[in-house]
Amino acid sequence: MRLYNTLTKRFEELKLGKTVKMYVCGITAYDYSHIGHARTFVFFDVLRRYLEYKGHNVIYVQNFTDVDDKIVRRAVEEGKTQGEISRIFISEFLRDMSKLNVRRPNYMPKVTDHIRDIINYVERLIELGYAYEVEDEHGCDVYFHVPSFEGYGKLSGMSLDELNRHRIEPNPKKRDVKDFALWKSAKDEDFKANAVFDSPWGYGRPGWHIECSVLSSKYLGVPFEIHGGGRDLIFPHHENERAQSFAIFGVEPVKYWIHCDFVTIGGEKMSKSLGNIVRIRDFPDGEVLRYFLLTAFYRSPLDYSESSIERARRSYNYLRNTLLNLDMEISALRTFGIDRDGVGFDALRHLRDFELAMDSMNTPNALSIFHSLARDVNRNLYVMSLSELEECFRIFTTFSSILGLFEGYERIPTLPKDILELVKEREVARMEKDFERADRIREKLKERGIILIDTPKGTRWMTKHF
Ligand SMILES: [Zn+2]
CATH class of the missing domain: 1.10.10 (Arc Repressor Mutant, subunit A)
Known part of the structure; x- marks a missing residue:
């Protein structure tokens, strides 16, 4: 396979062994997920399915950020605890994902279940001289000292100048403007939301970036093959994660950093802060949404509009009807006990083209090959032999299971x-x-x-x- 590696800034032939370890940053559980999130998780679900199809054993980890500023804020607003808020939105997320036929990752660890691991990791970073403590009201903050890590900025490709300009939280106690929090000492709201954990630095909670270094290395070891997420996570989240993991383990922690582009609406990024989101739960048909999300190459933005959804729905229905036609014809021939001479139909040609498209995760090309198979099937439906029809059916369902479509389909039986x-x-x-x-x-x-x-x-x- 050939995918774009954000670390090396080029398309690379993936060198993978039998087992492929993959980590994708999960949601922050403070609100319903929208279709921008859906795009990322559908993309990595298809990547996982395709790797499995190619014979790999994929170990897939996706975390839940269940303690965070936004969660605390919402909990305080609603008079709930951090645990209550995150539990609600984790379960909503899981419901959204099953609606989209996204298969569960092998592990979905929550940050609050791994506080001890995070503390160990932060302590180690201090010991190694990459992090330092700063006293605060209720205890200490711990910061990662960016200049102590050579190679910071390599993932995002940002210059030192850009990096210096980017930090928005000036804190006079930080040694460098780029330093970021590994551990945050508790504030009043944190106590209110019951989002505080005991630590060597007093009560507090972990920073956002450290969790992914800890959870990925705990479940996958270091280095691992694929780290994924939306493009907006490259900086600062993944840049910081790489720095932390590299600092601890002394090796490049991830071989391939793969990022998905945004869903846009009228050309603008769909995001909660812009207020232009479409939530997954408000979208009636999960498979049509999944289909739509695969209609753009993962490195390009995907624009959401009524008409683009309508186009996706029509294309989806065409495939769905073809599947039915094909299966009905097979059931009829079997039930009547008849066969035909056939037309020498070469369905394998479509399979080869499909694999070629999928080797670069070019899902729009894969869908167009899927359609050309469907057109050929409809054209030859009443002349193909039973074995040709069966071969088409097999390839049709191979495509759909890799793309995660028509999951609920059950074959039409031969009638008694x-x-x-x-x-x-x-x-x-x-x-x-x-x-x-x-x-x-x-x-x-x-x-x-x-x-x-x-x-x-x-x-x-x-x-x-x-
Ligand atoms: Zn992450």
Whole structure:
């Protein structure tokens, strides 16, 4: 596979062993997730599925930031604790993800379950001379001293000048304007929200960046292969994470840093602070949304609009109907016990093209190859042999399982004899123009979960649940 590595600033051929360890930054659980978040998690879900398809054993970790300024703020506003707020939005997030067919990562650690690990890590950074303590009202803050780490700025590609300008929280106690918090001593709101943890520096809570260094190395070891997230995380979050992990382990902690671009709306980034978000939970059809999120290359922005969603819905429906047509035809040939000569259909050609597109995670190209398979299927539906149809079905479902579409699909069975008799009886009734009887039989079959469809090639059927 060939993906863009943010660290080296170029497309690289991935050198992967059998096991691929992947870490993707999860949500901060203080509000509902929007489709900008959905894009990142769908993208890495497809990457995981494709790696598995290629025979890799993927170990996937995604954290939950369940203690943080925003969570504390909301908890205080609502008179709740940090734990209550984060529990609500973690469970909403999991519901959103299953609606989008995003498979659960192998581990989804929460920060508050790993406070001890974080403290150990911060202590170690102090011992090694990368971090220092600063006294505060209720205890100490601990800062990472950026100039102590050579190579800071390599991931984001920012110059020292840009980095110096970027820091917005001037704190006279910091040794350098770029230094960032590893541990924050507790403030009054933290006590109110019950978001305080005992530490060698008094009551406080971890900074944001340290959690990902701790959780990734704890669950995956160092170095690991893939670290992902949205493009907005490159700086400062991932830059800081790299610095912390490198400082502790003395090696480049991640081989491939992969980032997804934004979802935009009218060309502007979709974000809560701009107030232009569409929440996942408000979107009626999860699979259509998933399809839409795959229509742009991951390195390009994806613009959300009514018309782009409508286009995605139409394309999605075309594939869905093709799947049904294909399966109905197979079930009909099997049930009637007939076959055809076939047309020498080469479905494998589509599979090869699809793999080529997926090797660079070019999902829009993969979707267009999916469509060209679908068009060929519809064109040849009534002339392909049973084995050709089956081969198409196999490749069709290979594509859909890699992309995570049509997950609820269950195959249309070959009809048992007694049902076939009813289908034939109804055809006779129709020929005799006894429509009342034909309708009665149709209803009877419906009760048994068989929905009849009249096509130019005769009666076909599908099962209720799709
Ligand atoms: Zn992170």
